[in-house]
Amino acid sequence: MSWQTFILHLFTYGILLYSIILLACYLLIGTFSIMETRSYLHKNSFTDYRVLASSTEAPSMSILAPAYNEGPTIIENVRSLLSLHYHNLEVIIINDGSKDDSLARLIEAYSLYKADFFVNQRLKTKPIRGVYRSSNPVYRKLIVVDKENGGKADALNVGVNIARSDYFVCIDVDCVLEQDALLKLAKPFLESTTQRVIAAGGVVRIANSCEIEGGRLVKVNLPKQLLPRIQTLEYIRAFLLSRMAWTKLNGLLLISGAFGAFDREIVINCGGYNPKTVGEDMELVVRMRRYMEELGEPYKVAFIPDPLCWTEAPSTYRILGRQRNRWTRGTIETLRSHKKMFFNPSYGILGMLSYPYWFFFEFLAPIIEFFGVIGLIYYCFEYAVNWQAVSIMIGVVCLGILYSIFAILMEVLTYHQYKQKKDILNLVLAAILEPFVFHPFVVWSAVVGNFDLMRKNNSWGEMTRQGFTANKKA
Amino acid sequence: MKGRSLIHLLSISWQIQNIAVAAVVILMICLLTFMLAYMLSQSLQEKKKQKWRMISDMLINKAIFFEERDEIEDQILASVLEAAKKLTGNKQFRKFITGELISAKKNISGTSSDSLKQFYLQLGLEQYALKNLESRQWYVKAQAIQELTIMDTDEFIDQLQAFTDDKNEYVRMEAQAAMVQFKGFEGLDFLDVITYPLSNWQQIKLLQLLSARPPSNIGIDKWFNSENPTVVIFALKLARNYHRFELHDAIASCLDHEDPDVRLEAIRCLNEIYTDETSDHLIGHFLREGLRNQVAMAKVMQTVGTKRDELFLFDLLTYDSDELKLHAARALVNASEDGWTSLERLSNRSEDAIARILMHIKAEKAA
Numbered sequence: 001m002s003w004q005t006f007i008l009h010l011f012t013y014g015i016l017l018y019s020i021i022l023l024a025c026y027l028l029i030g031t032f033s034i035m036e037t038r039s040y041l042h043k044n045s046f047t048d049y050r051v052l053a054s055s056t057e058a059p060s061m062s063i064l065a066p067a068y069n070e071g072p073t074i075i076e077n078v079r080s081l082l083s084l085h086y087h088n089l090e091v092i093i094i095n096d097g098s099k100d101d102s103l104a105r106l107i108e109a110y111s112l113y114k115a116d117f118f119v120n121q122r123l124k125t126k127p128i129r130g131v132y133r134s135s136n137p138v139y140r141k142l143i144v145v146d147k148e149n150g151g152k153a154d155a156l157n158v159g160v161n162i163a164r165s166d167y168f169v170c171i172d173v174d175c176v177l178e179q180d181a182l183l184k185l186a187k188p189f190l191e192s193t194t195q196r197v198i199a200a201g202g203v204v205r206i207a208n209s210c211e212i213e214g215g216r217l218v219k220v221n222l223p224k225q226l227l228p229r230i231q232t233l234e235y236i237r238a239f240l241l242s243r244m245a246w247t248k249l250n251g252l253l254l255i256s257g258a259f260g261a262f263d264r265e266i267v268i269n270c271g272g273y274n275p276k277t278v279g280e281d282m283e284l285v286v287r288m289r290r291y292m293e294e295l296g297e298p299y300k301v302a303f304i305p306d307p308l309c310w311t312e313a314p315s316t317y318r319i320l321g322r323q324r325n326r327w328t329r330g331t332i333e334t335l336r337s338h339k340k341m342f343f344n345p346s347y348g349i350l351g352m353l354s355y356p357y358w359f360f361f362e363f364l365a366p367i368i369e370f371f372g373v374i375g376l377i378y379y380c381f382e383y384a385v386n387w388q389a390v391s392i393m394i395g396v397v398c399l400g401i402l403y404s405i406f407a408i409l410m411e412v413l414t415y416h417q418y419k420q421k422k423d424i425l426n427l428v429l430a431a432i433l434e435p436f437v438f439h440p441f442v443v444w445s446a447v448v449g450n451f452d453l454m455r456k457n458n459s460w461g462e463m464t465r466q467g468f469t470a471n472k473k474a
Numbered sequence: 475m476k477g478r479s480l481i482h483l484l485s486i487s488w489q490i491q492n493i494a495v496a497a498v499v500i501l502m503i504c505l506l507t508f509m510l511a512y513m514l515s516q517s518l519q520e521k522k523k524q525k526w527r528m529i530s531d532m533l534i535n536k537a538i539f540f541e542e543r544d545e546i547e548d549q550i551l552a553s554v555l556e557a558a559k560k561l562t563g564n565k566q567f568r569k570f571i572t573g574e575l576i577s578a579k580k581n582i583s584g585t586s587s588d589s590l591k592q593f594y595l596q597l598g599l600e601q602y603a604l605k606n607l608e609s610r611q612w613y614v615k616a617q618a619i620q621e622l623t624i625m626d627t628d629e630f631i632d633q634l635q636a637f638t639d640d641k642n643e644y645v646r647m648e649a650q651a652a653m654v655q656f657k658g659f660e661g662l663d664f665l666d667v668i669t670y671p672l673s674n675w676q677q678i679k680l681l682q683l684l685s686a687r688p689p690s691n692i693g694i695d696k697w698f699n700s701e702n703p704t705v706v707i708f709a710l711k712l713a714r715n716y717h718r719f720e721l722h723d724a725i726a727s728c729l730d731h732e733d734p735d736v737r738l739e740a741i742r743c744l745n746e747i748y749t750d751e752t753s754d755h756l757i758g759h760f761l762r763e764g765l766r767n768q769v770a771m772a773k774v775m776q777t778v779g780t781k782r783d784e785l786f787l788f789d790l791l792t793y794d795s796d797e798l799k800l801h802a803a804r805a806l807v808n809a810s811e812d813g814w815t816s817l818e819r820l821s822n823r824s825e826d827a828i829a830r831i832l833m834h835i836k837a838e839k840a841a
Contacts (some may be wrong), residue, residue: 194671
């Protein structure tokens with residue numbers, strides 16, 4: 001056997017082995033997801049959220065919404081937050097040094113005045129320029145903080161310092177929440193008796209092409225454009241399968257920065273959001289878990305499969321690339337900061353399962369895939385077409401499509417948000433197209449993200465959004 | 475030989491790969507077919523429900539407009555009930571009609587509500603629910619308890635009582651709610667025996683159910699000695715919500731409880747039920763507590779603090795926690811008329827934080 005053949009076999013069987021382990025993970029994720037979702041749906045059928053909505057015993061919640069240059073949409077977005085169903089609520093908008101007229105618009109629309117406000121600086125942040133309250137009692141729940149620009153993590157830390165509630169919910173100000181989103185998110189904190197729930201997340205769905213009126217979702221539609229449609233499928237897969245499965249194992253590492261609730265005391269005790277990473281959402285959850293593991297206290301990160309938050313997905317490759325580049329850098333930074341936990345049995349599931357999974361199948365997967373495909377193309381051109389390797393590739397692609405179809409099936413069996421048959425057909429088509437028009441670009445963006453991190457490029461990457469105005473019902 | 479066996483091995487693995495790819499494709503087709511079949515069956519089910527809805531609508535209408543019933547109407551009702559009873563053998567129909575009656579029952583009260591209960595019993599649906607109480611699946615059991623509770627079938631109260639300390643939290647939650655629904659405050663006697671914790675969610679639900687009942691002077695204090703800390707917490711909430719001032723000393727004695735969550739609830743309770751001695755109790759226990767409970771105590775001092783507590787409150791201003799300082803400053807301002815002046819004097823010669831806290835309180839007062 002020549003050395004070229006040896007390398008080829010090593011390469012081919014290496015990829016095959018990796019794929020088999022990945023397949024096993026997919027099977028386990030699918031199984032655990034079915035178990036957890038079934039259990040949740042059964043439990044949820046006994047829950048009357050109206051009890052919590054009207055109860056004075058409901059725990060207080062603070063919504064933290066950082067805003068940067070959100071001028072054109074901020075008034076509507078804040079109005080939408082103020083109308084959420086929850087008894088003990090405060091809404092804190094953090095203007096992170098916007099260069100536009102966001103603050104002026106808020107002052108005018110909500111009759112704000114600069115108040116003397118004592119900020120308990122438990123987390124270090126950039127200076128606060130002023131805290132504003134409304135002179136109109138209708139908006140007594142609202143607090144607007146104006147601060148120097150310091151990024152999303154820094155803005156959230158300011159919010160954590162100002163919040164007075166035991167729990168806070170961080171959201172992207174341009175997201176649309178379901179009216180009962182907070183009630184549903186509060187429940188895990190209230191029902192656990194044996195473990196302390198340190199954080200809870202809910203499903204984020206894609207709002208492109210949906211009908212939004214007055215900051216409320218009126219009608220769910222499948223995105224008309226291909227890229228957002230594929231992301232719809234991707235989100236269903238990630239939230240309904242992956243996160244539910246990790247919740248079953250109590251190994252969830254990520255709660256979306258777009259929408260998640262946290263135990264304020266634990267967040268403060270472990271130092272708040274890290275402003276030095278672009279993946280502050282994942283980093284915080286990992287740090288909170290690590291803190292609880294080191295403390296030796298029983299804890300849980302909860303996740304509920306109800307669609308609670310709707311967000312606009314990138315509709316161009318340029319913006320999508322920036323987003324995925326940032327996600328990759330955030331993942332690597334988080335894994336690097338907590339490398340102590342890698343296969344460390346003293347961190348339990350977190351060290352032995354969650355962290356290694358993220359390392360091998362979230363961080364390494366795009367790199368292996370990228371170099372695998374490049375290697376295969378090179379070999380085919382230089383020597384001959386290796387049908388065995390091609391067959392493995394086809395198998396992996398088919399497996400990906402199968403996994404996506406399973407995710408669609410789970411969606412149909414559970415929440416069935418897309419009622420029309422043609423929507424389901426379009427989702428299946430998206431599943432078939434994804435490996436060819438979407439996935440290679442995501443892999444490429446992740447590889448670029450790795451290079452950018454090596455070159456110490458830590459920019460956030462501008463996320464231009466079209467806004468929901470265009471989707472409003474005529 | 476070695477080369478030939480390697481080739482043979484490779485050829486086998488090549489075949490396995492092809493079989494695996496084919497299997498994945500077949501599985502994909504199966505999933506798609508299942509999805510299609512499921513969607514078709516759902517739409518067929520929906521059509522069937524449209525027909526059944528005529529029956530349920532008629533029953534609910536007859537229940538609501540019971541006063542307008544005459545002999546002919548009664549005959550129609552009897553035939554509808556007869557037709558519905560025949561269909562109860564169908565599990566789907568049973569589920570449907572029960573769901574409809576339950577959702578109507580939740581929104582109707584008085585005689586109409588009693589009529590719905592009668593229809594439920596005439597259709598024999600309670601027999602199915604009683605059978606479901608023996609199910610091995612917790613959600614079937616819990617659903618049966620919920621159904622019997624909403625339909626006001628208090629004749630089965632003894633059967634339901636047995637589930638109040640069930641090992642499944644949802645089964646016992648429904649059974650406990652049933653007891654309160656049927657017997658009001660008297661129904662809380664399950665608190666004497668439960669060994670499992672009462673979640674905050676369940677406590678909120680029970681308090682909500684009790685709020686629909688006239689206040690009662692049942693003996694709450696026996697639960698302050700419960701070995702189940704969540705029962706003590708719930709009892710403290712009851713005392714607070716129903717302003718049971720006579721229990722002040724018993725509540726204050728909970729400040730010695732070994733569970734910090736119980737002590738926290740006792741502190742909160744003292745904010746509502748207090749006497750001239752409450753601040754002494756709080757001050758006496760202050761140093762034994764962690765920061766969370768100390769902050770809660772400082773908050774309560776805003777309500778119960780008096781001029782004689784000034785020394786203690788000024789001492790709190792020297793602590794590291796700014797949150798403690800803020801509450802202590804508020805308490806000082808509330809405690810006496812010259813509290814404000816003393817604070818201003820202190821702010822002129824002490825750290826910046828006190829001055830900022832003072833401005834904050836000033837703004838609060840002005841708002």
